[in-house]
Amino acid sequence: MEIGVGLPNTTPGTTGALLTEWARRADAGPFGSLAVLDRLVYDSLEPFAALSAVAAVTDRIQLATMIAIGPLRPAALLAKQAEAVHRLADGRFTLGLGIGARHDDYTAAGADHSRRGALLSEQLAHLRGSDYPGEILVGGNSGPAFARMARYADGYAHGGGPPRAFASAATKAQAAWRDLGRPGTPRLWAQGYFALGDDDTVQAGRDYLRDYYAFTGPFAETIASANLTTGRAIKDFVRGYAAEGCEMLVLLPTVSDVGQIDRLAEVIG
């Protein structure tokens, strides 16, 4: 299993300088991928724009959306954006797509929330039909999401949780893959949040997660409490995911401090 690291594109206060410095250090570090999240109605950097900047200052590392909310963009525009990052990164790009979780993102984008699943399927059909060259992952936890993943994608992007939750989702992904008659096995990516440092850093990470997931109600507390805040917690998490067959585990930052990437490199290095 490879370890990836998230870019701070949805944590508060990220500048262009921070983003590119973060990317350079990741490229030089023990990481297999560099990934972004996607939220429209939140203080954040647009994922494809962020990855375009990062493509210019990295040579080796795989870039990824983990995931981008496909239906917020028209299919042709989404394909155009993805192709641009794919070309700018010289093919080092994995396009993770999902339907997201927030209604207000759809309202702001003028997209039809009630058709979000079907819209994502149409976008995937468009990408495949137009010979989009890059790797595509699909996320989600429902039966239709797994079927969509197996129908159109190269693999599955898990949305987070303990290793046991990943194991259950990976089983479903494999079952769907066989059901749709795909050869081989699906790629399996997953993610988790971390904050490494003193009490203030840990607190800032928790506060960010509470804020980012405020729309989920009390579940935000559950996500915040699962934040990985010690080297030991990260190592246990990594071991658990590796044992369940994950191929790429992306650890997402919860504070916009470039020191995070060095601390993470130290833990997993």
Place this chain on the structure above:
Amino acid sequence: MKVTIVGAGPAGLYLGILLAKAEQPHEITVLERNPADATFGWGVVFSEETLGALRDADYASYLDITDTFARWDAIDISYRDTVLRSRGHAFSAIARKQLLAILQRRAAELGVTQRFGTEIDGQAGVMELCADTDLLVGADGVRSVVRETATETFRPTITPQGGTYIWYGTDLVFDAFRFIFAESEHGLFQVHGYPFDEHASTFIVECPETTWREAGLDEMSEADSIAFCEHLFADELGEHRLLSNKSTWMRFPLVRNGSWHARIADTPVVLLGDAAHTAHFTIGSGTKLAMEDAIALAAAFVRHGSDNPAAIQAALVHYERERKPVVERFQQAATDSAEYFSRVHEHTHLAPPQFAVNLLTRSGRISHTNLAQRDADFVRGVDVWFATGSAERAVAPPPAFTPMTLRGLRLANRMVSATPGDAGLVLTPLTAVTPGGRVNPDTPTLRTDTDTARLRAAVTEANAEGSALGVLLGHAGRRGATRPPDRGVDIPLPEAEAWPLLAPSALPFGKGSQPPNAMTSDDLAEVRDAFVAAAGCAVEAGCGLVALDCGYGYLLASFLSPLTNRRTDDYGGAVDNRLRFPLEVVGAVRAALPDDCPLAVRLTVTDWARGGMTADDGVAAARAFREAGVDLVHVVAGQTVAESTPEYRRGYLNTLSDQVRNGARVPTMVGGHLTTVDAVNTVLAAGRADLCVTEFLTEPAALTSGRAA
């Protein structure tokens, strides 16, 4: 911390006990609407695992509880004038009244205030309690008032589940858990019985709601209802009586909550036991889950502390995070179990050993191997019965390795795969009967001498490995002319490389898919003849079995589904019309095959989509195919339309196969992510299918590491 617990059931009292034992003692009050000695229900069941948890959590009450326990090790299944006994299931039970008395006594000893006969005055009452406590615990059962006060956060759902049932006691003392199945003129009734002390047993009677109404039980008095059940189970009860405790017939309420904790007027509130979740009584886990909730919540306070609001909040989050996945697994198993008992009347033709295995493995938690670990002799008997249909031998291989005969074909074992060697039957991928019926340019066809020769080579290769070869003949219909599946399926070929498509109606599969042509009567005749011609080639090539594809939204399946067939002629509309073309093809192929060659059909039995075929429609279709001469139904589901709602997991088609096999009384073959030999043995021994398509995911580590050495 000041803790107010609403509800003095096992969850509430046990939490009170555990918190009272904490290093920093809390001020704990338990409020209960009923008097202290009120008795509802009869016995409650615990597993060995739960007993271990109770022993570790509070040794004093554990000793009291185990002193009065009824223990047993066997499950008896009384069915068709036989009783089958399976041993090794260590369980215990206690009278609910006795359990509560022990917990009340222990709580009092530890200084927990208990106020009985205290009714909470609805939501206003809950608000009042919140104003005067640091933590409010809703342990007030299925109809929790606490939960009702913050439904927007808890987001509860309550859904009726399974059949109609009533909770009786009896003075007959069973010596095991006992399932009793009794046929009445209105349908099948079953009893879940177990002893809970030296004088009495729980005796739950259950039946489908329709049976309950037809028997007139919906209008009977308490006494008449008892008389009816005593009469029905007279053979079992003998001179013993059924006892009612204001027992009423009901359907089980499945309770779920989006969140298990909330804030009411800024006071943290948490749900425990039935208020938070229920699991159908047929897996007997309600009290166990409730008491384990109490243990987990008390432990969360040890871990996070309780002296400030942030610590209390952290403990509640921790509690929910730990318990919810466990509870959800039990709820899944309980749902499978409830559904099993709703349909158990379809299994009454099964021989007792198979009926018993189907019952014991109903919730997916116990497999063939688990049963063998618990009771090796029981499973040896099942395996002998499976292999020989009799009790004349002492030992037999497990079901997966039992041969099977279909007409003139003898299969070495019950496994099916795409590669020869391990499997008794090798089944080809979809082989098109015409070039226009290919799924993609790589789809093989069976039409020419070259095609026949290629298939003959495959037959020779499979036979050399001891496997029979079956060919799956089909026509892609509107799912044809797509790209090879390396990067996805249903991606249309570029126009220049595509070929015209046929379908019952001119509806494209997805947006961007090529619109098919609605078939004319000439098209129908041509495709039917092509199936017959291909079957002739298959026989010539030496295939042991011919399978016709009527699944996955390909051509024949798209005639069957109302979602894809909008024809207004004899081949569309009512179900008999939608079945007409597939049945014509089956009939023509059957007539062309030699008598000893078995014919299978791969059948989508449900579309998993609104307005599409349901499992009941699928069973009816399977019955029609059997009557038309089909020897084996390969059960599949979904893919009729692009957007459907499958529920993937290990063995996700097992229940559907069970329904088809036992509803339409036709042998079935099933896949659905069966990844272990144990899963195969379980499906076969339980009579859910006759053949299994295996999906072994990886090379076994024992072999790869051996090679490295």
